[in-house]
Amino acid sequence: MKGLVVKNTGSWYTVRMDDGQLIDCKIKGTFRLKGIRSTNPVAVGDRVTVADAFITDIEDRRNYIIRKSQNLSKQSHILAANVDQAFLVVTVNYPQTSTTFIDRFLASAEAYRVPVVLIFNKTDLLDTDELRYQQMMVQLYETIGYTCKQISATKGEGVEDLRSLLEGKITLLSGNSGVGKSTLINCLVPHVNLRTAEISDAHNLGQHTTTFSEMIPLGGGWVIDTPGIKGFGTFDMEPEELTSYFREIFHFSKDCRFSNCTHTHEPGCAVLKALEDHYIAPSRYQSYLSMMEDKDEGKYRESY
Numbered sequence: 001m002k003g004l005v006v007k008n009t010g011s012w013y014t015v016r017m018d019d020g021q022l023i024d025c026k027i028k029g030t031f032r033l034k035g036i037r038s039t040n041p042v043a044v045g046d047r048v049t050v051a052d053a054f055i056t057d058i059e060d061r062r063n064y065i066i067r068k069s070q071n072l073s074k075q076s077h078i079l080a081a082n083v084d085q086a087f088l089v090v091t092v093n094y095p096q097t098s099t100t101f102i103d104r105f106l107a108s109a110e111a112y113r114v115p116v117v118l119i120f121n122k123t124d125l126l127d128t129d130e131l132r133y134q135q136m137m138v139q140l141y142e143t144i145g146y147t148c149k150q151i152s153a154t155k156g157e158g159v160e161d162l163r164s165l166l167e168g169k170i171t172l173l174s175g176n177s178g179v180g181k182s183t184l185i186n187c188l189v190p191h192v193n194l195r196t197a198e199i200s201d202a203h204n205l206g207q208h209t210t211t212f213s214e215m216i217p218l219g220g221g222w223v224i225d226t227p228g229i230k231g232f233g234t235f236d237m238e239p240e241e242l243t244s245y246f247r248e249i250f251h252f253s254k255d256c257r258f259s260n261c262t263h264t265h266e267p268g269c270a271v272l273k274a275l276e277d278h279y280i281a282p283s284r285y286q287s288y289l290s291m292m293e294d295k296d297e298g299k300y301r302e303s304y
Ligand code: GDP
Pocket: 121, 122, 123, 124, 125, 151, 152, 153, 154, 155, 175, 176, 177, 178, 179, 180, 181, 182, 183, 184, 196, 197, 200
């Protein structure tokens, strides 16, 4: 029988079988990923075969999101597989989400080829200047090609709009702590009653250290809620690759004199020219530079 892994806690996996029943399973045998040593060979989002409460086979993944462990074991943890899109919840204030954080998330999502929708939450709290700033951000990111939504999760404003985007898809929900992810999920599916801000605080104090991923059924789709996970994890890349993950920078880079241009100092750099001519936003270029610096210092880490 086949099903979808909807929850992973330690060595236990909850599988939603195609007939709708939920079965708690363990793994039988070994599943190896090429070149990856993973602490969990099966992840939330995997399509699996189940026999007698054992997962015996997994289908090939379209993609997967991985987190390298902090220690030296070189082991990785697969956070989710077969992700269709990511919703990045951001707030202009209370707390302020930095553009560097947004751009790093977007760049890593490009690397995984996962489309991102930017959700600007807590719109109800913003004053005129902050609203104007939010509008500027929306314009910037929509021009680059990302869908943006402005909502208030507590007031339910703009939330209905999100349903059609979620329909039939596996969506990873991300964003800094406190931006309103749990509030948004509770608004979309009231019966789930997720951990509240108080419990999130307990997470931060390290009282609850188990990392687990869970998929929440939503209409015809699923939302993956990964506590404590902000981004797409570590990835290693050359400067040319990094350029390709900043869509508009990539667009202009085609006209750079040197094919291996890093867009920092080179003569004939079309990116620097576009920056000067205001075709590229300084905040985006700064984010690009900051990711380049990570690379230089050899500290491409997931914590951003
Ligand atoms: P999470 O850490 O991203 O899951 O954030 P929470 O959902 O726990 O929200 C953090 C705090 O922000 C809570 O006190 C929420 O009530 C509040 N909050 C969330 N969304 C909104 C919103 O749209 N407007 C306002 N005013 N407060 C919000």
